[in-house]
Amino acid sequence: MKFLQQLRLGFRSLLLHKLRSALAVLGILIGVTAVIWLVAMGEGVSYQAQQQIKDLGATSIIVRSIKPAEESSRSDSNARMGISYGLLREDFERIVTNVPTIGRAVPMREISREVRHREQFIDGMVIACTPDYFGMNRLKIARGRAISEIDMTSYANVVVLAHEAAVKLFPIEDPLGRAVQIGQEFYVIIGVAAERSAAAAIGGSLDARQYDRDVYIPLTTFRVRIGDRVFTSRAGSFQLETVELTQITAVVDDMKEVDSTADIIRVLLQRYHKVVDYAIVVPKELLEQAETMRAMFNVLLLLIAGISLLVGGIGIMNIMLATVTERTREIGIRRALGATKGEIVQQFLWETVVLSGTGGLLGVLFGFLCGPTVNGVRFGVRASLPEVWAALPPNIRNLEPRLAPWSIIAAFAISVGVGIVFGIYPARRAANMDPIEALRHE
Amino acid sequence: MPPKQALTPSAGPPPRDVVAAIRSVSKVYSLGGHEVKALDNVSIEFRQGDYVAIMGSSGSGKSTLLNVLGCLDRPTTGQYYLAGQDVAVMDDETLSRIRGRYLGFIFQSYNLIQQLSVVENIEVPLSYQRPPMPGGRERCLKLAELVGLSKRLGHRPTELSGGQQQRVAIARALVNNPHVILADEPTGNLDTATSHEIMDLLDALNKAGRTIVMVTHENDIAERARRIVRLRDGRIESVSEVRREALPVAGLTSSVSPG
Numbered sequence: 001m002k003f004l005q006q007l008r009l010g011f012r013s014l015l016l017h018k019l020r021s022a023l024a025v026l027g028i029l030i031g032v033t034a035v036i037w038l039v040a041m042g043e044g045v046s047y048q049a050q051q052q053i054k055d056l057g058a059t060s061i062i063v064r065s066i067k068p069a070e071e072s073s074r075s076d077s078n079a080r081m082g083i084s085y086g087l088l089r090e091d092f093e094r095i096v097t098n099v100p101t102i103g104r105a106v107p108m109r110e111i112s113r114e115v116r117h118r119e120q121f122i123d124g125m126v127i128a129c130t131p132d133y134f135g136m137n138r139l140k141i142a143r144g145r146a147i148s149e150i151d152m153t154s155y156a157n158v159v160v161l162a163h164e165a166a167v168k169l170f171p172i173e174d175p176l177g178r179a180v181q182i183g184q185e186f187y188v189i190i191g192v193a194a195e196r197s198a199a200a201a202i203g204g205s206l207d208a209r210q211y212d213r214d215v216y217i218p219l220t221t222f223r224v225r226i227g228d229r230v231f232t233s234r235a236g237s238f239q240l241e242t243v244e245l246t247q248i249t250a251v252v253d254d255m256k257e258v259d260s261t262a263d264i265i266r267v268l269l270q271r272y273h274k275v276v277d278y279a280i281v282v283p284k285e286l287l288e289q290a291e292t293m294r295a296m297f298n299v300l301l302l303l304i305a306g307i308s309l310l311v312g313g314i315g316i317m318n319i320m321l322a323t324v325t326e327r328t329r330e331i332g333i334r335r336a337l338g339a340t341k342g343e344i345v346q347q348f349l350w351e352t353v354v355l356s357g358t359g360g361l362l363g364v365l366f367g368f369l370c371g372p373t374v375n376g377v378r379f380g381v382r383a384s385l386p387e388v389w390a391a392l393p394p395n396i397r398n399l400e401p402r403l404a405p406w407s408i409i410a411a412f413a414i415s416v417g418v419g420i421v422f423g424i425y426p427a428r429r430a431a432n433m434d435p436i437e438a439l440r441h442e
Numbered sequence: 443m444p445p446k447q448a449l450t451p452s453a454g455p456p457p458r459d460v461v462a463a464i465r466s467v468s469k470v471y472s473l474g475g476h477e478v479k480a481l482d483n484v485s486i487e488f489r490q491g492d493y494v495a496i497m498g499s500s501g502s503g504k505s506t507l508l509n510v511l512g513c514l515d516r517p518t519t520g521q522y523y524l525a526g527q528d529v530a531v532m533d534d535e536t537l538s539r540i541r542g543r544y545l546g547f548i549f550q551s552y553n554l555i556q557q558l559s560v561v562e563n564i565e566v567p568l569s570y571q572r573p574p575m576p577g578g579r580e581r582c583l584k585l586a587e588l589v590g591l592s593k594r595l596g597h598r599p600t601e602l603s604g605g606q607q608q609r610v611a612i613a614r615a616l617v618n619n620p621h622v623i624l625a626d627e628p629t630g631n632l633d634t635a636t637s638h639e640i641m642d643l644l645d646a647l648n649k650a651g652r653t654i655v656m657v658t659h660e661n662d663i664a665e666r667a668r669r670i671v672r673l674r675d676g677r678i679e680s681v682s683e684v685r686r687e688a689l690p691v692a693g694l695t696s697s698v699s700p701g
């Protein structure tokens with residue numbers, strides 16, 4: 001009751017100067033909205049990163065072939081032979097037989113090739129793998145089937161298409177049972193994978209791994225139909241490269257053994273590779289790094305938010321000082337009629353809290369608009385500036401802001417706190433006026 | 443000279459029917475090295491139902507005396523007994539409570555709070571009562587009726603004439619059922635006709651038993667009181683009784699009488 005009265009009185013007094021009060025509210029509103037939006041964006045980005053890393057598997061260790069600097073590639077290389085580097089089938093065997101903590105391991109060879117069906121074609125990514133690859137990468141088969149052991153042993157010309165690849169190559173017809181052309185060979189489509197979003201970057205690239213142009217064929221088939229030695233075009237010049245495996249993914253049974261297993265693999269590879277033509281990526285470490293980044297990012301955001309709320313608070317203090325001066329007479333009257341200093345302090349503190357609290361509430365309201373606003377902007381950019389849209393990194397294109405409940409509570413609490421802190425000085429100034437002087441004030 | 447009974451400079455708390463008494467009060471201001479004695483050894487008592495006008499030339503100490511009586515200022519030396527307690531030595535918070543509890547103020551420039559309506563202005567002293575006074579809003583409505591403003595309850599001060607504003611102020615001065623009403627030139631901003639209306643109201647309140655102390659420099663206003671205290675250079679120059687016939691007053695309910 002008393003509380004509501006104070007609140008009402010605060011509103012009333014603030015309505016005496018609508019524009020001025022509105023500006024003070026705006027200052028806090030912007031601060032609070034900024035906090036909520038920034039945190040939501042940050043959380044969205046880090047959530048995305050974490051999901052992508054988790055997609056790689058927290059218990060997995062990924063070893064990728066890396067092309068070493070030109071001079072240091074493997075000994076027998078010359079201009080005609082091209083270069084030879086990366087993981088070997090022997091490496092895979094050695095890892096599987098010598099590292100007991102590994103539960104499963106999957107070898108994979110990857111190459112960029114045009115994939116064609118009649119006049120439809122895509123710049124596809126041919127993934128040559130074993131049946132385990134699908135399970136390990138949580139690739140679901142939407143229709144048809146995955147690659148089987150029989151396909152492997154029979155060197156079958158079969159292919160599983162990623163969802164988007166299937167849609168592009170077969171806009172109308174059913175792809176199952178039909179064939180696509182990769183190089184000179186035709187491959188029968190045995191399955192179509194379910195849709196999935198991009199995974200985290202691995203192997204040092206900053207781009208997230210996109211699955212949408214993947215086509216999967218048996219590793220054995222790759223070896224006989226395409227082979228280890230392939231021409232690649234890089235920056236316009238063709239080059240002959242010999243690579244046996246692009247990637248080996250090993251999964252340990254116990255998360256605790258990830259780090260030690262990675263170390264063993266490192267030692268093992270070091271022994272057989274003169275140059276470091278591979279990289280070991282441990283998603284669990286990435287996850288930990290991402291966590292640290294997120295914490296740092298949040299601290300930074302809070303700093304920015306703090307500064308903007310500080311500015312808002314200074315605005316409020318400024319306005320309250322003006323108010324107190326203007327209402328000197330009222331203060332004198334209230335003192336004469338029995339108000340103690342404490343009651344005057346309370347009255348003016350209520351006013352600042354009403355100001356900052358209103359700003360805080362409106363800020364939270366605008367904070368909730370973060371998601372719709374981002375979606376609106378996204379839609380607008382995609383519709384009106386398609387080139388700009390295409391040029392955006394997928395992390396930005398797919399950004400979903402995530403409202404953090406703690407940021408909403410914190411922003412509102414801080415705004416009210418700012419009101420109190422910055423209201424105390426003006427309120428005390430009001431309370432410490434001499435009532436006689438205040439009554440004489442014009 | 444009037445009888446000495448009004449000036450009783452005896453020690454200790456005053457008798458029960460004396461609602462306010464100042465004893466040997468001096469108020470000294472030091473201005474740039476030299477001292478100004480705004481009040482110089484003033485002693486005066488106000489009994490229940492008293493009606494006193496304080497007069498004197500400008501700078502004679504009228505406002506200072508009223509400020510001391512109103513607990514807005516503390517005397518430099520001397521005692522001030524209000525409701526049986528010496529308030530001259532009390533701290534700021536206690537003085538605030540005493541003002542809210544025992545005193546009613548009427549000012550020359552009405553001093554209403556602009557953002558509040560008539561009835562809310564009347565209510566202001568109630569919000570500073572500790573413990574809270576029961577039946578507050580009802581009391582405000584009754585007082586608004588008493589001062590003839592029951593049809594203007596929701597109006598803002600700026601929508602009222604000077605006389606109406608002063609009526610609101612009078613109602614406000616009554617709402618806490620004060621021991622003493624202090625009025626500093628209550629008609630100073632009003633024309634003659636309105637002044638007399640306001641004075642009729644104060645007369646009626648006094649008739650109903652209210653103790654009123656007012657500062658004025660107009661003789662015809664001062665004559666409304668029962669006693670006139672004249673100040674000169676911070677001292678009481680004279681205290682005189684006013685003889686006049688009692689006029690019957692209508693329209694007063696007993697609810698406004700003290701007690």
Ligand SMILES: Nc1ncnc2c1ncn2[C@@H]1O[C@H](COP(=O)(O)OP(=O)(O)O)[C@@H](O)[C@H]1O
Nearest residue numbers: 471473478480499500501502503504505506507
């Ligand atoms: N706050 C003050 N500081 C210094 N001198 C003051 C103050 N208030 C009043 N005085 C002095 O005290 C004397 C009495 O003032 P006051 O009580 O206001 O007289 P009145 O109200 O009768 O005109 C005057 O000389 C005035 O200058």
Ligand SMILES: [Mg+2]
Nearest residue numbers: 501504505506
């Ligand atoms: Mg004066």
